[in-house]
Structure formats: structure tokens, C-alpha cells
Amino acid sequence: MATAEGAAKHGLDEMFDPTFFLDEEQLALRAQLIEICETKIRPLADQNDRTSTFPRKSLEALGPFLGLLLPKEWGGLGQSHRMLVATTETIARYGDASCAMCYTMHIGAVEAMRLTANEHQIEKYLKRIVPDRLIGTLSYSDPETGSHFWYPMASGATKADGGYMVTKKASWTTSGGFADFYVFQTTSPDFKEYSDLTVWVCDAKDAEAKPGEWDALGLRGNQSGSLLIDNKFMANEQMCGSVGDGAWSNDEGVDPFFLISSSACWNGISLGTIDIAIRHTTRKTHKDVGLRVCDYPTIQDAVGEAIIDTNAVRLMNYSLAKAMDDVTDNGQKVIAPGEYGRGSYLHWLWQLKFAAAKNVAHVVDKMLHCCGGSAFKREPLQLERYLRDGKAAWVMGPTNEVLRQFVGKTALLGIESLDYWNQVVNQRAIDNELKKLDAEGKRALAARLLAEAEA
Numbered sequence: 001m002a003t004a005e006g007a008a009k010h011g012l013d014e015m016f017d018p019t020f021f022l023d024e025e026q027l028a029l030r031a032q033l034i035e036i037c038e039t040k041i042r043p044l045a046d047q048n049d050r051t052s053t054f055p056r057k058s059l060e061a062l063g064p065f066l067g068l069l070l071p072k073e074w075g076g077l078g079q080s081h082r083m084l085v086a087t088t089e090t091i092a093r094y095g096d097a098s099c100a101m102c103y104t105m106h107i108g109a110v111e112a113m114r115l116t117a118n119e120h121q122i123e124k125y126l127k128r129i130v131p132d133r134l135i136g137t138l139s140y141s142d143p144e145t146g147s148h149f150w151y152p153m154a155s156g157a158t159k160a161d162g163g164y165m166v167t168k169k170a171s172w173t174t175s176g177g178f179a180d181f182y183v184f185q186t187t188s189p190d191f192k193e194y195s196d197l198t199v200w201v202c203d204a205k206d207a208e209a210k211p212g213e214w215d216a217l218g219l220r221g222n223q224s225g226s227l228l229i230d231n232k233f234m235a236n237e238q239m240c241g242s243v244g245d246g247a248w249s250n251d252e253g254v255d256p257f258f259l260i261s262s263s264a265c266w267n268g269i270s271l272g273t274i275d276i277a278i279r280h281t282t283r284k285t286h287k288d289v290g291l292r293v294c295d296y297p298t299i300q301d302a303v304g305e306a307i308i309d310t311n312a313v314r315l316m317n318y319s320l321a322k323a324m325d326d327v328t329d330n331g332q333k334v335i336a337p338g339e340y341g342r343g344s345y346l347h348w349l350w351q352l353k354f355a356a357a358k359n360v361a362h363v364v365d366k367m368l369h370c371c372g373g374s375a376f377k378r379e380p381l382q383l384e385r386y387l388r389d390g391k392a393a394w395v396m397g398p399t400n401e402v403l404r405q406f407v408g409k410t411a412l413l414g415i416e417s418l419d420y421w422n423q424v425v426n427q428r429a430i431d432n433e434l435k436k437l438d439a440e441g442k443r444a445l446a447a448r449l450l451a452e453a454e455a
């Protein structure tokens with residue numbers, strides 16, 4: 001039970017953690033991870049942030065957690081989506097949010113590859129993740145389509161002897177220039193429409209990054225600069241799955257893992273600032289009135305609301321992870337291309353990411369207000385780093401603007417109206433615009449369309 005001494009020492013009491021989602025083994029793993037975070041990861045967080053240093057040491061300190069869902073015989077922990085939520089949340093809360101985001105992209109890359117892994121990929125990458133501390137990442141966002149990362153216009157692949165010549169231009173890639181392998185998406189060879197996508201894996205040597213260009217408001221260690229894979233040869237076994245598997249891989253692998261784990265990162269940041277605010281406000285006294293900051297009802301209200309809102313999103317996060325566990329044999333079932341397990345929860349996962357990102361932006365501000373000017377300074381609280389890190393949530397694709405539109409449109413107009421790849425004709429819009437044309441305008445348009453149709 002929560003005590004005043006505990007609050008001043010640790011922050012938010014464990015009674016506010018939804019530990020009922022985790023079994024004994026998972027609780028023990030979580031305790032082990034908190035220890036790793038407190039002794040090895042958090043001590044590096046401030047310096048990594050100041051110097052934009054990629055958190056390699058912190059990621060390596062995660063050891064078997066790097067293969068969280070991988071089978072135990074490959075050095076992994078054979079764990080579930082629920083444990084993924086607990087892991088990322090813990091790293092962001094007790095360790096370093098930059099490390100938690102690199103971890104999210106790493107797990108996304110590992111699991112996207114694992115969906116369809118061939119022998120080469122199992123031996124070269126998956127079995128070496130834990131013993132060799134290999135770090136992977138996802139390179140999807142395209143400079144020409146911004147946060148519409150499922151639309152890689154500046155990419156392509158053509159058939160070559162024994163493989164393919166592949167080009168990928170990525171505007172953002174977490175761990176760019178520091179990862180050991182990159183899972184990335186391009187249009188398929190001979191594609192006819194942009195929904196025809198293919199996924200690949202390549203080594204660091206094939207990817208040109210510019211780490212020096214990363215200078216951002218927050219998540220400064222995550223090094224999400226641009227990346228170029230410049231017409232490189234990819235052997236057949238570097239393809240993840242088959243030609244054209246990309247859209248399915250997004251729905252069943254990349255998106256579910258990114259959305260569930262990044263939401264846990266945002267919740268971890270929210271919790272980290274609540275911890276700091278509880279510790280600070282229970283220790284600091286105003287001698288004139290003889291009250292601690294936590295004795296003011298306004299502070300109690302703000303902390304209470306932050307806990308309630310954050311825990312509402314955490315329950316959503318763990319519930320969706322459990323739903324995904326239930327359809328994948330706790331994360332271990334191999335889902336065949338074209339089939340959906342995790343992917344059937346995508347519309348729930350959009351709601352989750354929106355809620356977690358909206359909440360963290362609010363909570364970090366409110367906890368700053370609770371701690372006052374002391375939190376505005378870097379030291380000693382380090383709350384301002386959490387605040388800056390938390391601001392990445394809203395703008396990371398799928399952005400919150402896009403997500404609320406996805407959900408509203410799906411509810412109002414049906415799922416086909418989302419039109420990811422700009423293929424569905426909006427007849428209402430066309431008819432409305434045509435009404436504005438006079439006879440002359442209609443004739444001119446008709447002539448242009450006929451000429452285009454002929455061509």
C-alpha cells in the first residue's frame with residue numbers, strides 16, 4: 001500500500017500498476033528489468049540526451065529482452081505482447097525514452113522479419129539477436145509522402161540475376177546509422193499500384209545514414225535521421241516473405257508492434273513524470289506556510305487526474321496486448337501471409353496510439369506545472385527531458401491527426417473510405433465540382449479526359 005515515505009523515495013506506488021495482467025514469470029522479468037534500467041540505463045540517459053548519443057550501451061544492457069518474443073532456444077524469452085507492453089513502458093519510465101523508442105523499432109523489425117523468416121534470416125539475424133546483441137530497426141517513412149509511411153514513392157526494386165536491385169529513400173529511421181540491420185519497404189518489382197509493396201532486410205553496410213544531421217527537440221538519442229539504400233543488390237533470401245507481401249506485413253506485423261509498443265513508451269514517459277512529481281512535491285516544503293507542495297489540493301488534483309488518465313490508457317494498452325496474445329498463442333503462433341491475428345485489432349490500436357500520445361502531451365505539461373520552475377531546469381529533476389521526449393508521440397506517424405481521421409472516417413463512411421493508396425474515387429466530390437462548370441468548361445474537360453483515356 002502507498003505510504004508517504006514510499007512516495008518521497010520512489011514516486012507512484014505499485015498499487016497503481018495493472019500488474020494483474022502479468023503472471024509470476026512476467027512480474028519477475030519486470031523486476032529484473034527495473035533493476036537494469038535503474039543501474040545501467042537511466043544513468044546514461046541525461047548524457048545521451050545532451051550529446052545526441054545513440055543508446056547502444058543501454059540497448060545492449062537489455063540482453064535477453066532484445067529477443068523478447070523470440071523462442072527460448074534462440075536465446076529469446078519466448079514472451080508475449082503483454083510483456084512487450086510491460087518492457088517498453090518500464091524502459092521509458094525507469095530508464096530512457098530514447099532507448100525505449102529504439103527498442104520499439106528493434107522489436108518491430110525483428111517481429112516483422114520473423115513473420116515470414118527463411119533459413120537465411122533465422123540463422124543470420126534472428127538466432128544472433130540475443131547472443132550477439134544485434135540491433136535492428138524499421139525504415140519506412142518516405143521523403144515524398146511524409147507521415148504516410150505505407151506509401152514509399154521514392155523507392156523501387158528491379159529483378160537482377162540471383163536477386164534484385166533495390167532503392168530506398170527514407171526520411172526518418174530510428175537508430176539510423178547505428179543499427180546492425182534494417183527492415184524496410186519498397187514498391188514491388190514491376191508494381192502497377194502503390195499498394196503492391198515488398199519488404200526486405202539488409203545489413204548496415206548497404207545503408208547510408210547521416211547520423212550527424214539528427215538534432216531534435218526530444219528523443220535525442222534515438223537518432224532518427226534519413227537513410228539511403230542506393231540501388232543495392234539484395235539476394236533473393238533478403239526478401240521478407242514474397243513479392244507483394246508488404247501491405248499484409250504492415251497490418252499483421254509492423255503496425256501492431258509499433259502501435260502497441262510505442263504507446264507503452266508514451267505511457268512510460270507519462271508515468272516517469274508522475275514519479276518525479278510525486279517525489280519532488282512530497283519532499284519540498286514552503287516554510288512560510290509549513291506545507292509541502294503535495295499538501296496543496298491543486299497539486300493533489302493534478303496528480304490524481306494524471307494517474308487516472310494514464311491508467312485508462314495503460315489498461316487499453318494491456319487489454320489490446322492480451323487480445324493479441326489470445327489470437328497468437330501468447331505471441332508465438334506463426335500467422336501465415338494473408339491471414340490476420342494481430343491485424344484484426346488495427347482499428348483498436350489506432351485508438352490506443354491516439355489516446356497515449358494525447359495523454360502524454362498533457363501529463364508532461366501538468367507534472368511540470370506541479371513541480372514549478374524546478375522542473376523547467378534540466379537538473380536535478382530531469383523532468384524536462386521527459387517532457388521533450390513525450391512531444392514526439394503526437395507527430396510520429398501515423399500522426400494523431402491522421403489517426404482520428406481514420407477512426408472517424410471508418411465509423412462514418414466505412415473502412416474503404418480510408419483509401420491508403422489513393423485509389424478510391426470520391427464521386428460526390430467529382431459531381432460537386434462538375435456542377436460548377438458551365439457547358440464550355442464541361443466540353444474542355446471532356447476533351448482533356450478523352451485525350452488522356454486514349455493515351
Ligand SMILES: Cc1cc2nc3c(=O)[nH]c(=O)nc-3n(C[C@H](O)[C@H](O)[C@H](O)COP(=O)(O)OP(=O)(O)OC[C@H]3O[C@@H](n4cnc5c(N)ncnc54)[C@H](O)[C@@H]3O)c2cc1C
Pocket residue numbers: 105137138139140141142145146147148149170172173174175219222224392395396397398399400401402405
Ligand atoms: C522521433 C521520431 C522517430 C521516428 N522514427 C521512425 C522510424 O524508425 N522509421 C520510420 O519509418 N519513420 C520514423 N519516423 C517518422 C514518422 O513516422 C513520420 O513519418 C514523421 O514524423 C512525419 O513527419 P513529416 O514532417 O513528414 O510530417 P507530415 O506528414 O508532413 O505531416 C505534417 C502535418 O500534416 C498532417 N497530416 C498528414 N497527413 C494528413 C492527413 N491525411 N489528414 C490530416 N492531416 C494530415 C500531420 O498530422 C501533421 O500535422 C520517426 C519520427 C519521429 C518524430
